[in-house]
Structure formats: C-alpha cells, structure tokens
Amino acid sequence: MTDTDLVRAVRAYVAAWNTADDGARRRLLAESFAEDGCYLDPSAAVVGREALIAHTRAFGQRWPGAVIELTSGIDEHSGSACFTWRVRGPGGETLHEGLDVVSADTDGRLCQVIGFFGGYRSPHLALSL
Amino acid sequence: MTDTDLVRAVRAYVAAWNTADDGARRRLLAESFAEDGCYLDPSAAVVGREALIAHTRAFGQRWPGAVIELTSGIDEHSGSACFTWRVRGPGGETLHEGLDVVSADTDGRLCQVIGFFGGYRSPHLALSL
Numbered sequence: 001m002t003d004t005d006l007v008r009a010v011r012a013y014v015a016a017w018n019t020a021d022d023g024a025r026r027r028l029l030a031e032s033f034a035e036d037g038c039y040l041d042p043s044a045a046v047v048g049r050e051a052l053i054a055h056t057r058a059f060g061q062r063w064p065g066a067v068i069e070l071t072s073g074i075d076e077h078s079g080s081a082c083f084t085w086r087v088r089g090p091g092g093e094t095l096h097e098g099l100d101v102v103s104a105d106t107d108g109r110l111c112q113v114i115g116f117f118g119g120y121r122s123p124h125l126a127l128s129l
Numbered sequence: 130m131t132d133t134d135l136v137r138a139v140r141a142y143v144a145a146w147n148t149a150d151d152g153a154r155r156r157l158l159a160e161s162f163a164e165d166g167c168y169l170d171p172s173a174a175v176v177g178r179e180a181l182i183a184h185t186r187a188f189g190q191r192w193p194g195a196v197i198e199l200t201s202g203i204d205e206h207s208g209s210a211c212f213t214w215r216v217r218g219p220g221g222e223t224l225h226e227g228l229d230v231v232s233a234d235t236d237g238r239l240c241q242v243i244g245f246f247g248g249y250r251s252p253h254l255a256l257s258l
Contacts, residue, residue, distance in 0.1 A: 040206070040207040040209060041206070041207075042206040042207075045207055075245050075247070077169070077170070077171040077245075078169040078170075078171075078174055078243075080169060080243045082228065082230075082243075082245045099211065099228075101211075101230040101243055101245075103243070114207075114209045114211075114230055114232070116204050116206075116211045116230075118204070118251070118252030118253060119252045120249065120250065120251055120252060121249065121250035122247070122249055123247030123248045123249060124247060
C-alpha cells in the first residue's frame, strides 16, 4: 500500500523529532509542518515552524539517544490523523508515551498537532514496532 | 472537583446527541458548539451548528434507544480535550466506539470535533461507566 501524503507528512514530522542533524530537522519540518502551524501538548504550546525547530532540538538535548516511535498505525480521514507513540530510551525503555491528533492544510503540511500524554491504546496497532 | 468550562461543553455536546427532544438538542448545542464549528468523523463532515443539529437528530433516528456514553475521563489541556466513547444500545450492547478530540474557541464553545472510530483505550479511564 502506498502511503498517503498525510502519512508521509507524519513520518517526516516524527523523523524531525528524532534527528540530531539540524539541517535534516529543518528540511523535514519544511516538508511536513506548516510555517504557521501550531503544536500543543500538556507541557508546551509552540506556534510556527521556527519555534518547532527549536522545540524538537530541545527534545533531543533533554533525552540524548531517545527516539519517538509510533506504537500504532496512522488512522486517517478528512485531512486528519490519529496515532499513538512512545519515547524509547537508549536501552529500549519507555520514557514517555501519548497520542497525537494532527491536521493538514491544503498543501499537505501539518497545520495543527494536539498531543495527549499517557498510555493510550489504539485499535489500529502496527503489525510490529 | 468543579468541571471546567470545556468539560461542561463536552458534557452538553454529548447530551445533545442523546436527547430525543429537538428543543433540548438545539439548546444544548447552542451552549456547547460554535455556530460555525466543524465536526469530522470517518463517515461525516458536518460544518455549522445547524447542520450538526440535523446530524445528531439523524443519529437518534438511526439507532433508536441508543446513547453515547463516555468510556474515559476527559483529558484536557490548552483548550482541547480527548475522550473515548461508545454507543450503547437499548440492551446495553456496544454498537460503536471511538475517540474524539475537541477544541474550544475563546467563548468556550467547541469549534472543532475530530472523531476516530474503533476501540481506543485511554489511560484516563472513568471510575465507573
């Protein structure tokens, strides 16, 4: 199955959180996150791509060696998508987990990400992590 | 604990789905859903309060005696909230289930509801159903 534009945007967006390379981060968010997009989670309200570049850079500095990985499939309809994730530490341990709902604008970039924390379980589980 | 405005709006919004009284439905959505609010789920895109009044009325006609009940707490931050729900049939059976993420505008009414279908499980479970 070919990924949709929205699924590709989600994967690039997650990759931006996970890279230690600032040039790659900027490129990934340029293709996946709207210039005036908005990111909200229980601990942060981030407005604009430039601010999200700084926010995702800070994530890597806070948890060196950790990566965000999806723990469900990407459930998509009407330009929005829902998925669950965890922050996996260098030893494989789960440091944090949650659920994101994202919406794309007309050019396919994410214009809104709303995250909720905790061990959500999706019926759309990935076949393998 | 006193409910927040957003939690009250969610409860009035859910009650609007569940009433068979059209006057009550209109009153509940007038207090909980923005006039130009948007409702999206995998099977419906509903724009505007008037259209949502018709859509929620049609729900009661499709599933007589069924009610929507929350199956989690209402997890809230930054003007948005997440909760899981099921449609309970007249005999107590689960007819449908899913997860909603809602956002409120500045006057506290829901301006966006995005629903996903399936048996999501929230870490913020209600103490009792």
